[in-house]
Amino acid sequence: MNSLSKLRPWEKFFWPLISAFLLLALWHYSVIWTGTKVFPSPLSVLRGLTQLIHQHVLWKDIADSFRRVAIGYGAAAVVAIPLGLTLGWYPAAYQVVNPVMQILRPISPIAWIPVAIVFFGIGDRPAIFLVFLSAFFPIVVACISGVSRVPPVFRRAGRNFGLSPIQLLARVIFPAALPQILVGLRIALGIAWLVVVAGEMIAVDSGLGYLVIDSRNSGNRYDLVVAAMLVIGLIGLALDISFRRLEKAPSVRWGFRDAS
Amino acid sequence: MVFERDGQAISVLSDISLDVGDGEFICIVGPSGCGKSTLLNTLAGFISPTSGSVVIDGEAVTGPDPRRILVFQDHGVFPWLTVEGNIGFGLSKLPRAEREKRIAHYVNMVRLQGFERSYPSDLSGGMKQRLQVARALAVNPDILYLDEPFGALDSITRVIMRGELLRIWQTERRTIFFVTHDIDEAVQLADRVVVLSSRPARVQDVLSIDIPHPRNISSPRYLELRDELLKQIGLAYEV
Numbered sequence: 001m002n003s004l005s006k007l008r009p010w011e012k013f014f015w016p017l018i019s020a021f022l023l024l025a026l027w028h029y030s031v032i033w034t035g036t037k038v039f040p041s042p043l044s045v046l047r048g049l050t051q052l053i054h055q056h057v058l059w060k061d062i063a064d065s066f067r068r069v070a071i072g073y074g075a076a077a078v079v080a081i082p083l084g085l086t087l088g089w090y091p092a093a094y095q096v097v098n099p100v101m102q103i104l105r106p107i108s109p110i111a112w113i114p115v116a117i118v119f120f121g122i123g124d125r126p127a128i129f130l131v132f133l134s135a136f137f138p139i140v141v142a143c144i145s146g147v148s149r150v151p152p153v154f155r156r157a158g159r160n161f162g163l164s165p166i167q168l169l170a171r172v173i174f175p176a177a178l179p180q181i182l183v184g185l186r187i188a189l190g191i192a193w194l195v196v197v198a199g200e201m202i203a204v205d206s207g208l209g210y211l212v213i214d215s216r217n218s219g220n221r222y223d224l225v226v227a228a229m230l231v232i233g234l235i236g237l238a239l240d241i242s243f244r245r246l247e248k249a250p251s252v253r254w255g256f257r258d259a260s
Numbered sequence: 261m262v263f264e265r266d267g268q269a270i271s272v273l274s275d276i277s278l279d280v281g282d283g284e285f286i287c288i289v290g291p292s293g294c295g296k297s298t299l300l301n302t303l304a305g306f307i308s309p310t311s312g313s314v315v316i317d318g319e320a321v322t323g324p325d326p327r328r329i330l331v332f333q334d335h336g337v338f339p340w341l342t343v344e345g346n347i348g349f350g351l352s353k354l355p356r357a358e359r360e361k362r363i364a365h366y367v368n369m370v371r372l373q374g375f376e377r378s379y380p381s382d383l384s385g386g387m388k389q390r391l392q393v394a395r396a397l398a399v400n401p402d403i404l405y406l407d408e409p410f411g412a413l414d415s416i417t418r419v420i421m422r423g424e425l426l427r428i429w430q431t432e433r434r435t436i437f438f439v440t441h442d443i444d445e446a447v448q449l450a451d452r453v454v455v456l457s458s459r460p461a462r463v464q465d466v467l468s469i470d471i472p473h474p475r476n477i478s479s480p481r482y483l484e485l486r487d488e489l490l491k492q493i494g495l496a497y498e499v
Contacts, residue, residue, distance in 0.1 A: 153332050156306060161350035161399060162326040171349075175340040254339035254381045 040223035045230070048223035057211070058231065065196050065207040065235075068124060072131025073192045077185060080136050084143020088177070089169060094144065101137065109134040109195045113202050127199035127207070134195040135188035142184020146177030179247070179255020186243045193236045208232050273299055275462045276312075278454060282402075283433045287446035290456030290464075291493060296439045297407055299461070303437060304330045304405045316403070326350055328403040329396035334412045336392045337380045343367065344376045346391055350399035366394040369428060386417040390424065397428070403435045410445070422448055426473060443493070447486045448475055455492045465492055 024042050031041040040048065052058040087094045109130045116126035150173055158172035200209025208228055215224035247256050273295045280286055288296050301307045303314055305321045305328070314321040316328070324330075337346050347366050351359045367376055370390035372383075380388055389409055396404055409425075410418040422445060429436060440446055446453045450469050457464040467489060471481055 151335060153335055154338065156324070156330070157332070157336055157338070159306075160304070160324045160326065160329055162324075172338070175338070178340065250342075250379055251340045254379065 038220065038222055040226055044223040045226045048221070049227040049230070052211075052224060052227060061206055061208050061211045061228075062231070062235070064204075065200065065209070068127045068199070068207065069131055069189075069192050069196050072128040072196070073135045073189060075128075076132045076135035076188065076192075077139060080139035081143055081181065084140040084181075085147055085169065085174065085177070087140070088144040088147025089173065101140065105137045105141070109191075110198050113199070116199075117203055122203050124204060126203040127196060130199040131192045131196050135192045138188040138191060139181075139184045142187070143177065143181050146180030146184070147173055149180065150176040175251065179252045182243075182247055182252060182255075186240065186247075189239055189243055190236065193232075193239060197232055208235075273302070273309075273461050278463060278466070280435065280437075283435055285429060285436045285449060285451045286438065287450035287453045288437060288439045288456065289441065289443060289446050289453060289489065289493065290461060291458045292441060294456050294458050295461040296441075296456060299456070300330065300405050300407050300437060300439050303403075304328055306330070326399045327401050328405065329399065329401045330405040330407065331389075331392050331396050331409050333408045337388050337395065339380050342377050342379055343372055343383075343391055346380070346395050347398050349395055362398055366398045369397070369431070370394040370424070384417075385413050386421055389413065389421060393425070393428065397432060397434070401434065403437065406436065406438045408439055408441065411440070411442075418442075418445070425449065430473070443486055443489050444477070447482060447489065448477060453489060455489065467492075 028042050031039060087097055112130060112133055113126070116129045120126040120129055154172050154176050155168065158168045163171060196207065197209035197212070200207035201213040204210055205214075208231060211228040212225055212232075215221040215228060247253070276299060288299065290296050298307065302309050303321070305314070305323045305325060308322075321328075338349065341349065344363050344367070347363045348359055351362055354362065363376075367373060370393060372387060372391060372394070375383065375387070380391065383391065393404075393406075393409070410421045413421060426449065438446075438449060447469055453467045453469060454463060455465045455467065456462070467485065469485055471479070471485075475482060
């Protein structure tokens with residue numbers, strides 16, 4: 001098997017199933033062999049998961065996490081896309097904003113938690129603020145680099161047809177940069193999903209992050225902890241897969257030729 | 261035309277003087293790097309000359325304008341728009357019915373029927389260049405500037421495209437400036453061939469191609485003109 005050989009159709013399902021099965025077996029027997037009393041086996045995690053589903057807390061926690069991501073991430077996109085396009089378009093504006101952004105960007109959103117609590121107290125708002133922060137910078141950066149990488153030929157063609165600067169931005173620069181903006185949006189969504197869990201461990205009493213930390217605090221229910229972790233992972237994967245579908249849309253597909 | 265690069269002034273074009281009539285097909289040839297594209301971009305208004313001026317119908321050129329469209333060698337069509345979307349790009353001010361009529365007309369003219377809803381990534385190189393020409397013609401320009409438009413195509417497609425361009429030019433009668441480094445292309449297409457010298461480019465010669473279309477590319481007159489051009493550029497008769 002090398003990079004030149006093509007996968008047969010059944011292999012696409014067969015190998016992942018095999019590896020998942022082996023991993024579960026390894027997990028199961030590790031728990032038995034080590035005789036741990038704390039870490040749950042796959043079967044007890046499954047029981048924990050069904051318990052969570054039957055108690056109806058899981059759906060509410062998922063909905064709360066989704067709501068915080070939707071608001072924080074949505075607000076970040078609404079602010080960051082126009083800002084990023086503008087900064088990419090006007091080099092002088094970029095020079096003004098760039099130093100501040102380069103300092104703020106490497107700060108982990110987790111480090112903002114105390115500040116978020118001072119600003120917004122306890123509840124939904126600090127968690128939403130953290131999600132907003134975490135999604136904001138990747139989107140701005142993707143927009144700036146998307147705009148600056150638009151081939152000069154497109155700009156010149158646009159100008160040739162008599163477009164005003166605003167029209168040029170809307171009808172040439174934005175669609176030409178859109179594939180890269182989508183990549184930024186997808187990365188930002190992944191980070192937002194990471195950060196909402198961290199935020200919910202501190203400032204609120206609902207959501208998947210709260211479920212994880214609460215399961216531990218109220219009686220060391222590690223079967224529920226791991227069940228919640230798995231739910232977080234599966235939802236993150238589902239978000240990424242559904243976002244990747246957008247990249248197949250005809251008006252942006254050209255930008256992903258090499259990647260896929 | 262003088263460029264600044266690394267603090268050094270590079271003189272690219274000097275003493276270019278040329279009068280072109282309405283509906284003429286002008287080919288511009290010259291050694292590689294002599295400033296053919298610079299000349300074309302200056303004529304199209306993308307670059308302002310450091311001295312001198314470009315005057316069209318008594319009006320000085322100050323910037324790009326939909327009345328004169330530049331067709332690029334490569335990657336000139338918008339990949340996020342369909343064939344229809346590309347051809348209609350410059351027509352947003354027209355009423356819908358008129359715009360659709362215009363798009364259909366130019367889809368037919370460049371023979372892209374059946375590909376109206378296709379995206380450029382699904383088209384061949386030759387089809388993309390035909391699409392670019394259609395997008396340019398759709399806004400009804402007085403002048404077309406073509407910057408080595410067939411330079412990235414294979415030699416068979418290139419010959420077919422020359423025939424297509426001549427057919428379109430004969431029905432639409434726009435003034436065409438066509439930059440090429442292909443001597444045969446110039447002799448097959450042009451009314452007049454402008455030969456530029458090496459940098460700083462000056463007009464070395466203007467050659468009238470007095471063969472009626474369709475041109476027999478084995479005729480003595482064709483070969484004579486081609487050899488004359490090769491000699492002008494300083495190439496020997498034998499490879």
